[in-house]
Amino acid sequence: MAEYTLYIGNRSYSSWSLRPWLVLKHAGVEFDEVLIPLKAPGVRTLEIQRHSPSGKVPALKHGALTIWESLAIGEYVAESFPAAKLWPEARDARAVARAVSAEMASSFAALRTALPMNVRRKIQGVALTEAASQDIARVQAIWNDCRSRFGQGGEFLFGRFSVADAMYAPVATRFDTYGVELDAVSRGYVASILGLPAMQEWIAKAREEPHIIEAYEAIGVVGK
Numbered sequence: 565m566a567e568y569t570l571y572i573g574n575r576s577y578s579s580w581s582l583r584p585w586l587v588l589k590h591a592g593v594e595f596d597e598v599l600i601p602l603k604a605p606g607v608r609t610l611e612i613q614r615h616s617p618s619g620k621v622p623a624l625k626h627g628a629l630t631i632w633e634s635l636a637i638g639e640y641v642a643e644s645f646p647a648a649k650l651w652p653e654a655r656d657a658r659a660v661a662r663a664v665s666a667e668m669a670s671s672f673a674a675l676r677t678a679l680p681m682n683v684r685r686k687i688q689g690v691a692l693t694e695a696a697s698q699d700i701a702r703v704q705a706i707w708n709d710c711r712s713r714f715g716q717g718g719e720f721l722f723g724r725f726s727v728a729d730a731m732y733a734p735v736a737t738r739f740d741t742y743g744v745e746l747d748a749v750s751r752g753y754v755a756s757i758l759g760l761p762a763m764q765e766w767i768a769k770a771r772e773e774p775h776i777i778e779a780y781e782a783i784g785v786v787g788k
Contacts, residue, residue, distance in 0.1 A: 568595035570637075571612070573602040573621045575770035577780050579681040579734030581622045582766060584637035586730040589762040591641050591648035601775040635669045638727035652722040657714040661721070661728040664706050668731040675699035679738040680780045683767045687783060688743050703735055704750045711749055719756040733757050737767075 572581035616623035642650035674695035710721040717723025736757040
């Protein structure tokens, strides 16, 4: 049994679960994962509440400690495994990385609603609200700014893969799922995220899952 255990939801839909999973994978941490199938959007189950005080996944257990929020898990792993360099080393880049990560955690509600994560499908022609379009524009602005100022050392937002990339990875999958039209920098960044071996592993496992949430599968289906 591994020292760390990560409790996650359906890989197809659980964007918050994907984030710390990628961080742990990138850091090379050995961990057990326990999937608790989500029943419907916003539903808290007794099984989740056994492991997470918020009633939500993900939750990371390390001994007697439980951490139940994606960005906080990223911070904890970064502090526990400094050799993984999960935050940029330069102070200005690190500050911006934390800022854009926090913005991802607290913002973009319209984007999340219009384009729920579903890594098993390709869906075209979903109508976007003005608010969702504004969110998409803001995400692209963040990606362009980070790549321009800090991304010269690699293919990710701050060159090397960081917690910030884990925070934006689910958005990259959304843009791919729904065929969102993107600028050249954003297209390249989405390709880099989807090309990660860990991301490919997550998607492959998602395709094998039997768990379905009808509300998410109905997006883009005529007559539903």
